Amino acid sequence: MPDAVPRQQVTAEQSNEDSPPPRRPPANVDPIQVDTGSVIVVADSDDFFTPEGAEAIRDAVAAIEALPQVDSLLWMDRAPMMNIFGLAEPILPRKNASKNRFDAAKKRALEHPLVVGQLLSPDAKTMLLMVNIDWMYIHDDADCTDALRDAANAAVADHPNVKIQFRVTGNVPVRLSRAASNRSNEIKYQIIGYSIALTVAFILFRGLSAVLIVGLAPAMGVFWTLGIFHFLGWNDNPFNTVIVPVLLCMVGFTDGVHMMVHIRKHRAAGLSATDAARISIREVGLACWLTSFTTAIGFGSLVLAHHEIVREFGYCCVIGVLTTFIAVITVIPLACASPLGRRVHAGYGTNLVDKNLERITGIIDFVLERYRLISWVAIVSTLVLAVTTLMLRPDERLTSNLAASSEPAQALAHIDKQFGGMETANVSVGFPDVAEGSGEIVTVIAKVEAVLRSEPLIGHPLSIHSLLRALPGDGDAETRMS
Structure with missing residues (x-):
């Protein structure tokens, strides 16, 4: 798998360049961005959706957040719930929940567009913890790499029946x-x-x-x-x-x-x-x-x-x-x-x-x-090499200057395999002549999203269409948009 293949985010714009800037969200709305994080802690386990596994990963998150250099942390359990009332509800059940509840939670997580392919792998065995660093508390390079992994490992050590592997990658590592x-x-x-x-x-x-x-x-x-x-x-x-x-x-x-x-x-x-x-x-x-x-x-x-x-x-x-x-x-x-x-x-x-x-x-x-012959050979060779050079295409990768055995490189390769890449890209679609709230917007966005999903080098596209489709209720996404 190629490294650092972008996960696409499709957005719809109903205004042209002369339109006013987008409005800020209301005061009671907390915006969420799933691709944020100076450091990404990659957690691998088969036990996330088990009572002790859920408790272990929660303890690991709490241990990382307790570090003074951690400003914020986003993970699967804090993704907004897609229920009709907008009630806050964690994705992972509590430790005393039944197996059926954990199975239902796993199914719900794999249907959540802000979770699957973004914070949780499609096989539910890899989880990403997006950590933002407060640089005022960084005194050494290890404070934003080894310290995070060590804190998570120490927390999971209290759960001997759960095996979770933590690796650190992201822009800073x-x-x-x-x-x-x-x-x-x-x-x-x-x-x-x-x-x-x-x-x-x-x-x-x-x-x-x-x-x-x-x-x-x-x-x-x-x-x-x-x-x-x-x-x-x-x-x-x-x-x-x-x-x-x-x-x-x-x-x-x-x-x-x-x-x-x-x-x-x-x-x-x-x-x-x-x-x-x-x-x-x-x-x-x-x-x-x-x-x-x-x-x-x-x-x-x-x-x-x-x-x-x-x-x-x-x-x-x-x-x-x-x-x-x-x-x-x-x-x-x-x-x-x-x-x-x-x-x-x-x-x-x-x-x-x-x-x-x-x-x-x-x-x-x-x-x-034989100066004439040598000169012509040199000229022809130069032209052939020049044409060959013009046919080359740049291929810059995040891991180009990393040792293959380094932890960030190995974690990046794992993210490529499970999520389709660490980096994100935005596809902006403009609708200058379409009325606000028209179902035609979602129809076009759905087609763009389908094209992106057909590309094998792109991970999991996220758009307004996928969000509307995941919301409970009757009717298709186009009807709900209007």
């Missing part, structure tokens, strides 16, 4: 889990990238001082770039904290290798450290600038994207590539002129680069002799 995953990925992938760069540098140059100097330049570039990100407030983007450092490490490493090869060559020829650095910058500085500039242009095209995260990633790549170029042309020459680079040319001519550098000329000659 997903954000916290995503931030933790980003921090973990940031450290992991940077270690991988730096290890690869140092290993390749050691294979190429063999000398410890050359390896350290080549690795120092991209490390300084990444350090400066991350400082700029924090200064500009761009450190919450997962692309910036995970992908950009590794990308800059590779870009800076390739430029650093070119610079180091020429410095070692001139030092081996007898030039001083200062003269070798000056001549090397003159020889390959422009080439390194052109590669960095073209790389910055390529990533800079992302600033034209509509997605804010992608656009911000483009800006960060441009800043990072240019900053890393500055690090390469300053740090490597300075380090080579320092005591660390005193023997940077030791072993020149015996390493992998020096032995095979001349062999690259064969590849260059091959390309130059």
